[in-house]
Amino acid sequence: MAKKPLTINDIAAQASVSNATVSRYLNGHYEKMSAATRARIQQVIDMTGFHLNRQAQSLKRRSSHLIGMVVADVENLFSSLLFKGTDQILAAAGYQIVLMNADNDLKVERQQLQRLLELQVDGIILQPVSATAANYAFLKQTQPVVDIVDRQLRGTNWPQVTTDNYRYSAQLTKTVARRGYNQLVVVTPPLGDNTARDDRYRAVTDLCEEKKFSRPLQTLTIQPDTTNAKLYQQLIAILKKRTGHTALYVLQGHLLLQVMTVLAENQIKIPEQIGLVAYDDWSLSQLMQPGITTIQQQPRAMGQRVATNVLRQLAGQSVEPLTMVESALHERDSLGTFAKK
Amino acid sequence: MAKKPLTINDIAAQASVSNATVSRYLNGHYEKMSAATRARIQQVIDMTGFHLNRQAQSLKRRSSHLIGMVVADVENLFSSLLFKGTDQILAAAGYQIVLMNADNDLKVERQQLQRLLELQVDGIILQPVSATAANYAFLKQTQPVVDIVDRQLRGTNWPQVTTDNYRYSAQLTKTVARRGYNQLVVVTPPLGDNTARDDRYRAVTDLCEEKKFSRPLQTLTIQPDTTNAKLYQQLIAILKKRTGHTALYVLQGHLLLQVMTVLAENQIKIPEQIGLVAYDDWSLSQLMQPGITTIQQQPRAMGQRVATNVLRQLAGQSVEPLTMVESALHERDSLGTFAKK
Numbered sequence: 001m002a003k004k005p006l007t008i009n010d011i012a013a014q015a016s017v018s019n020a021t022v023s024r025y026l027n028g029h030y031e032k033m034s035a036a037t038r039a040r041i042q043q044v045i046d047m048t049g050f051h052l053n054r055q056a057q058s059l060k061r062r063s064s065h066l067i068g069m070v071v072a073d074v075e076n077l078f079s080s081l082l083f084k085g086t087d088q089i090l091a092a093a094g095y096q097i098v099l100m101n102a103d104n105d106l107k108v109e110r111q112q113l114q115r116l117l118e119l120q121v122d123g124i125i126l127q128p129v130s131a132t133a134a135n136y137a138f139l140k141q142t143q144p145v146v147d148i149v150d151r152q153l154r155g156t157n158w159p160q161v162t163t164d165n166y167r168y169s170a171q172l173t174k175t176v177a178r179r180g181y182n183q184l185v186v187v188t189p190p191l192g193d194n195t196a197r198d199d200r201y202r203a204v205t206d207l208c209e210e211k212k213f214s215r216p217l218q219t220l221t222i223q224p225d226t227t228n229a230k231l232y233q234q235l236i237a238i239l240k241k242r243t244g245h246t247a248l249y250v251l252q253g254h255l256l257l258q259v260m261t262v263l264a265e266n267q268i269k270i271p272e273q274i275g276l277v278a279y280d281d282w283s284l285s286q287l288m289q290p291g292i293t294t295i296q297q298q299p300r301a302m303g304q305r306v307a308t309n310v311l312r313q314l315a316g317q318s319v320e321p322l323t324m325v326e327s328a329l330h331e332r333d334s335l336g337t338f339a340k341k
Numbered sequence: 342m343a344k345k346p347l348t349i350n351d352i353a354a355q356a357s358v359s360n361a362t363v364s365r366y367l368n369g370h371y372e373k374m375s376a377a378t379r380a381r382i383q384q385v386i387d388m389t390g391f392h393l394n395r396q397a398q399s400l401k402r403r404s405s406h407l408i409g410m411v412v413a414d415v416e417n418l419f420s421s422l423l424f425k426g427t428d429q430i431l432a433a434a435g436y437q438i439v440l441m442n443a444d445n446d447l448k449v450e451r452q453q454l455q456r457l458l459e460l461q462v463d464g465i466i467l468q469p470v471s472a473t474a475a476n477y478a479f480l481k482q483t484q485p486v487v488d489i490v491d492r493q494l495r496g497t498n499w500p501q502v503t504t505d506n507y508r509y510s511a512q513l514t515k516t517v518a519r520r521g522y523n524q525l526v527v528v529t530p531p532l533g534d535n536t537a538r539d540d541r542y543r544a545v546t547d548l549c550e551e552k553k554f555s556r557p558l559q560t561l562t563i564q565p566d567t568t569n570a571k572l573y574q575q576l577i578a579i580l581k582k583r584t585g586h587t588a589l590y591v592l593q594g595h596l597l598l599q600v601m602t603v604l605a606e607n608q609i610k611i612p613e614q615i616g617l618v619a620y621d622d623w624s625l626s627q628l629m630q631p632g633i634t635t636i637q638q639q640p641r642a643m644g645q646r647v648a649t650n651v652l653r654q655l656a657g658q659s660v661e662p663l664t665m666v667e668s669a670l671h672e673r674d675s676l677g678t679f680a681k682k
Contacts, residue, residue: 066439066460074428080421087415087442096456098407099440101428115437119407264632291605 068116085303180338182244247275291332409457426644521679588616632673
């Protein structure tokens, strides 16, 4: 397997030109070169299957042309779209992405960031598992450009690209209230160290304090390993006690799919028996029956934006400390309309 | 940004030990080292934020510890799960993945493979856009281990990890026939250079030749940019002409979501008005209402298997030329049951 790789010397010898000429050719400096010389060098390269060792090159230049990207959970379609947008911009500029999956685990994430430092990546794009900047202090003394995407880090100078979760969550909550619902039930993964989710929830509690709903807010916290049967028990316990019109607000895309499955399995009809809205990380809710009223994010646009920032920083230019990418409210068929009681 | 990186010499000087001692420490050879020396070196490393330059290291060893992975379409959830399985195995063995998205474009894929060669990756995992080995001949003269996953390449010696698309597609088709349907309509992206899809289709045509259905097979080929409105026109044209019980068989996961959306938008009820089965790349159909009878693949297991093969090859061991990962038929509620006419 490990045959000795060809060097520039080998190519130069076979093409009967100097090493310097081959080097100029490989770097695209054709000025002092005849067409015949170019053709001869290319022919030797084609015949031998020679590849420039860019890793050795980058070592000389102190640039790896690698960008590390650590996503919180690669199974979330949001991550795929984030990667796609980032890759579109970076690949066009000659950078490759080393992708890592933190699997929502701060320890795993830390190991991965350490590995990226060892790899001497030029930049790191991080969708952080934690919202606490102190957890990332070890990155501060290091060389690469660091950019934060999607979830915010509190108390950091690294540029951040995110969306205004508070504003859009408030917009969605007001939509439910306007339709005449008396009670809102928030269904959410555990809150605490995820700014995106916390901001969404804070918008709801602020509006409930303003008495947007006649009945008090209920919150159903769902652990990641909750089975459909368990989720149904928890849902039904809340729904049995409801009076008037109740709507569920699911704070996260993956949980939305689970909630819809449980409602379907138990023949609970949307919107006839229960209203449903959601914050859609997955961009899939428009494909579900019935269409769900959601806030839809633009992960691909976020990826493009953070990649553009990284390239600017690598070129020594300044970037905005905080960039807000727009999301959008999509009203579909998962809410009824009632007279206020 | 580019402050001069610390070297082993710097650490040795500050810890008052020899370069060789620092080097032994970094490589985990603690045999000839006192606990005090170890503690002193670690303290200097902690204080200075020193990181071993693994890229420079790997250059000496002729191993980058990078594995390139080129997926056909990163927006397909299948790819995310494939990545996740691969990453679980490789990361545990100290390898990082440079992920690339070919976006179903052979030219883009070729450029990406060239870049991976330039990066001197130790191995390449390829979900090929094309089924024709000649399109990948340029990889043959090169150093890295190459492994094919999901879609097969015809006429290659590279190890392949896939699933038996023909067998499972036949199983699904027979299930439809057993339920008493008279006619099958295959809905598929363009066929031709994707072995997974071609094998699925071939199973259907073989069974239709055996007269499993009383009415002839219809095939609806859907271009990637087809709008929902256009898809509806094409579907309705076929459905208007149907006699007896007709079932749709969607050959690919993303298209399944589009077909379900179109049926829902136009109040065409499953299974009352039309039967529906699918080959599910997306692992999402169990979350849709109604549940769709599908063949479900195991992309994560495929990723784990191909990663295990790569590691074995890098260790000089032999691997199976063709590994078939199991899929499974999931019967749900998208087919009726009729007496054969």
